[in-house]
Amino acid sequence: MVFVGPCKGPVLFQIIGNMKAVDDPSAYAEDFWMSFEDVDGLTVCGTGTIDGQGQNMWPYNNCGKSGGTCSPSLKFSNVSYGTISNITLSNGKGFHMGFYLCNNIRVENVTILSPWDSPNTDGIHISRSVNVTVDSSDIGVGDDCVSIGPGSVNVSVSNVQCGPGHGISIGSLGKYPDEEDVIGITVQNCTINGTQNGIRVKTWPGSPAGSATGILFENIAMINVSNPVMIDQEYCPSRTCNITKPSRVKLKDIEVKNVTGTYNGDAPTPPVTLLCSTHQPCENINLIDIDLRPTAGDGDARPRGLFQIKGFFNGLQVVPSIASSQ
Missing domain, CATH: 2.160.20.10 (Single-stranded right-handed beta-helix, Pectin lyase-like)
Incomplete structure (x- = not known):
């Protein structure tokens, strides 16, 4: 799922209920499940759960090896002035939440859960981004x-x-x-x-x-x-x-x-x-x-x-x- 701009917000995206990824990693043409791209003024919130269904992939995880990717469940690319709050992410195939080329981002009151032995399941990954705050969150993962x-x-x-x-x-x-x-x-x-x-x-x-x-x-x-x-x-x-x-x-x-x-x-x-x-x-x-x-x-x-x-x-x-x- 790709939500792509350029968009000038405010844009509100609510997640209510449980979302489950397809458990077969070959079903994905891209290295992510959900992606928000080129948005200025984005809020992602709700009471829902994003379940990456990564269990089938963990035994074969090659994140970062031989061109393998970390397949974030929720990817933000070139997002400015964004807030992500109150949602739950679990069982990522790779990273649960990733920020790339973003600025002025606030993540608060999120819960991220995967088993201790799930490989490369970073909770929140930040790269090439400016002014990012992660606050008041509960994260337990395998990386x-x-x-x-x-x-x-x-x-x-x-x-x-x-x-x-x-x-x-x-x-x-x-x-x-x-x-x-x-x-x-x-x-x-x-x-x-x-x-x-x-x-x-x-x-x-x-x-x-x-x-x-x-x-x-x-x-x-x-x-x-x-x-x-x-x-x-x-x-x-x-x-x-x-x-x-x-x-x-x-x-x-x-x-x-x-x-x-x-x-x-x-x-x-x-x-x-x-x-x-x-x-x-x-x-x-x-x-x-x-x-x-x-x-x-x-x-x-x-x-x-x-x-x-x-x-x-x-x-x-x-x-x-x-x-x-x-």
Whole structure:
């Protein structure tokens, strides 16, 4: 279904009741189910559910591999001044909601649900978009609750309940040449529960040059998260990358402030992991008031200590009010 302009709003699109996608992915000629394109002034709301029926596709999901796509259930392309609220999305074949080349977007009070083992089912993906706000939403999926990709500028994520899933991520960055920079990302007042990762910045090894600057993670509650705080400039989910070729994505001015709660003590890495590039030093990284403790009964299999640090840094600051498992 394609709803295409150019249209000058206000345009109101209401979803009431349950919408179910065809469960056969071969029935789709495009890499999405529903798409809104070239609309200025769009509201999508209602009490309904958008069910992507992705169960048949998950065992064969090749999102991002060999030309495979992430098949968002709800795609917004070149939409300005849009509001998406109160709807529920579930069981995406790939991403549940994606924003591309959009500006001045607000997402609020949405619910996104897929099983923890559903691959590449990011809740909300943002790319090459400006002034996007995600607020007061409940997201539990099989991948990132919110993923913020290249070209994202002035993005705010707040009051999100995330879990299960892979946490809230900036990236991955540096996979393709000529990616646009990421500037001004704020993640505040979120709870991340039972996820693989918490808050994360991820870039590919051997990447082209790029940058991500002006990032704030603040007031984040962790509940039994395996990797609560992570900068990963050796990101390679397929494990086939040559990590001796350093990432050339510059990470600068990142502040992680008031992160509290518990981590999974049986995870193989410490709760704060900073893997920076050996080519482009991480610059001005500030960790302030981090209090993370192992979940009761865990911890015997984890190397003791709070940090794993690797790569080059310029201006790493760790305020000493940090708790460890020792």
